[in-house]
Amino acid sequence: MITKPSQEDWYYIHNVEHTDSPALIIFPDRIQQNINTMINMVGDVNRLRPHVKTHKMSEVVQMQLDAGIWKFKCATIAEAEMLGELEVQDVLIAYQPVGPKIQRVLKLTQKFPQTRFSILVDDQQNAKKIASIFHKSDASISLFLDLDVGMHRTGIDPANAIELYSYCESILGVNPIGIHAYDGHVHHENSELRQAAADEVNVLLDKLSVTIKEEIEVVVSGSPSFPYHAKRKKYTCSPGTSLLWDWRYSTLCEDQDLQHAAIVIARVISKPSKNLICVDLGHKSIASEMSFPRVHFMNLPNAKQVIHSEEHLVLEVNDNSTVNIGDVLYGVPMHICPTVALHETALVVQNQDVVDTWNVIARKRRITI
16 A cells, blocks of 8 residues: 655655656755765865765755865766766766776866866776876876775785886876775665775775875765764765765665655556556666666555566565555655666755756766866
8 A cells, every 4th residue: 555645754845746756856955965974974074075976956965065075086087077067076986097098197287277176097008008008198187096995896915015106107298196995785674794894994994094295185984984084083984865865875875864864756557466566767767787686665555576677666465455546656766776877857846845947967978078
């Protein structure tokens, strides 16, 4: 049975009947709570470098700027351009540019000279290529050495890090200023195991940073490991999901006092049999890279998600006789970051009404550069 939300439910939307679906809905008051919580967790706003890949919206960045946050991390040049347009002081593009992206990064630095942009590097030959392109333009780009601390996705083996860092210091066109470590593998269900895994990363980073140069910036942490790295006063922390918070991390990281600040709404569009209902929340509207469930429906929590395709999500229920075509479901995505990227706009709810629309501007592959 689908439960109709009441005004006491945080996700209640008074004018939902006039709101088309599927839709991404955000709650700025809850985003503000999460910003405040993140700052309180780290203890010093100067130690925060939040990742914008989660939301990709200028208005959300402005909320963080208003809270005193001045360093940011991003994954794409479009996200970096969004930050440049807002005159953000310091931006780390947490991706090693290759091929045409190197020239695009150069154009980015030329268009927004008031912003210090930096990039990741984990390969000597690519570092040489980046340095050559920037040096030929009488320019230089700051860089962080990307370390593989257990994720095994990108990054150099820490055993080879000092040699690469020294090489980058010796060539013109690049300026190494720190090391970067994304510990996305630290997502153990047990908080004590998460703490132990984060501590292992900390030991490695402490030794390496002292060996390379005491004053370098060390950027670390995903959202699950954020509380543990936040205690290390010499680290800059870069949580992303923490800002909007999704269902997966809220069930995994119960020790973090963060609020769900984004949902999706969907409507029942068909009842193909007495035990099935179909809603308009397909691959194009909710991240589908994980196994079921892909969303937690707060007003239909026991429905089993059984079929997912481009425009449809089929749910198995005990009996759909009380379900009506057009009924609204309110869901918290299991993975919010790629879900946001599927939507051109987000509807803004304040005082339980949809009152505005914010563009998810940095979902684009390119804005102008």
